[in-house]
């Protein structure tokens with residue numbers, strides 16, 4: 591195999607797409623069953639909601655072209671209700687300001703500059719890229735344990751756990767794209783010792799990258815009339831316990847059956863740290879208190895709740911050692927991911943594409 595890509599988030603899948611279309615033999619190894627990484631859609635009863643990224647922007651012609659190339663140009667759904675900044679003076683002023691922001695962004699003339707999702711959720715993108723590159727090139731439930739350098743053949747042996755039906759295995763590749771969050775990439779390289787020279791600086795650079803965690807809480811109830819006309823609150827006060835509160839059915843209509851309402855809250859990094867690994871009942875209790883005290887939202891009788899914990903949600907200290915990539919690239923190791931740019935879907939795309947183009951230039 592020419593290239594093994596570790597991680598089927600948007601960075602890894604973009605790299606796989608760009609390399610495959612240039613005729614390279616690639617395989618994507620993903621530890622989870624689902625594709626898309628932090629672009630994740632969850633289903634409960636007949637409701638679909640995103641428990642990672644909530645929307646994406648299309649600011650560059652490259653991302654617009656990519657969406658068209660994988661056949662999604664006509665499937666983008668602009669968020670149907672405004673995302674307002676909170677706290678605000680009055681709800682009507684906040685909605686007007688949010689609408690103005692959308693018009694200003696749309697007027698820039700860039701391809702499709704504002705906030706989008708897909709009718710069936712964020713994982714639509716990963717599923718479509720998988721079809722475009724060929725499902726057979728993706729191995730799910732395949733945790734990459736370690737890499738081993740073979741100096742004689744100048745190839746990597748990739749040791750995996752899982753691998754769908756077997757207990758693990760090995761495969762070889764000339765190049766490896768590390769498309770997993772920096773802390774996990776550093777851990778993987780450390781498990782891969784001994785490595786050839788030139789990796790120390792890369793590992794140290796990856797370890798300096800830090801991510802905030804995020805605990806997310808979704809619940810379903812009957813009709814919800816809080817904050818009428820608002821699609822989501824984006825909380826700008828850094829001391830607030832919640833950073834994002836969304837009405838899923840208002841943002842992307844058609845995802846939730848009539849008569850139900852699904853809401854979703856993301857806790858701030860500090861609260862997420864305290865809630866991490868806590869039982870659902872604790873998260874529920876904290877959510878009820880926070881929503882009631884800070885936002886005056888009383889949790890009604892809920893039909894179900896879902897809690898999702900992201901250890902590596904959002905990069906806060908980005909990768910700062912571009913020179914440390916040079917030596918490992920000579921050995922065929924190419925890291926990428928949102929932490930090279932910023933914690934955004936479009937940034938992860940940009941990084942995955944850049945890594946693929948650099949790698950393809952070596953063939």
Ligand SMILES: Cc1cc2nc3c(=O)[nH]c(=O)nc-3n(C[C@H](O)[C@H](O)[C@H](O)COP(=O)(O)OP(=O)(O)OC[C@H]3O[C@@H](n4cnc5c(N)ncnc54)[C@H](O)[C@@H]3O)c2cc1C
Nearest residue numbers: 597599600601621627628643644645734927928934935938
């Ligand atoms: C709660 C939340 C809300 C967000 N909201 C937004 C938003 O509204 N808009 C926006 O643009 N962005 C948002 N983001 C950020 C956005 O989701 C990310 O920037 C982007 O999806 C990162 O993509 P990636 O490919 O770099 O990494 P990831 O999506 O993290 O992909 C990495 C993949 O590697 C896999 N992996 C890890 N270790 C191994 C291993 N050892 N072996 C095999 N596979 C492995 C993981 O399972 C994962 O699939 C949000 C993120 C979170 C968590």
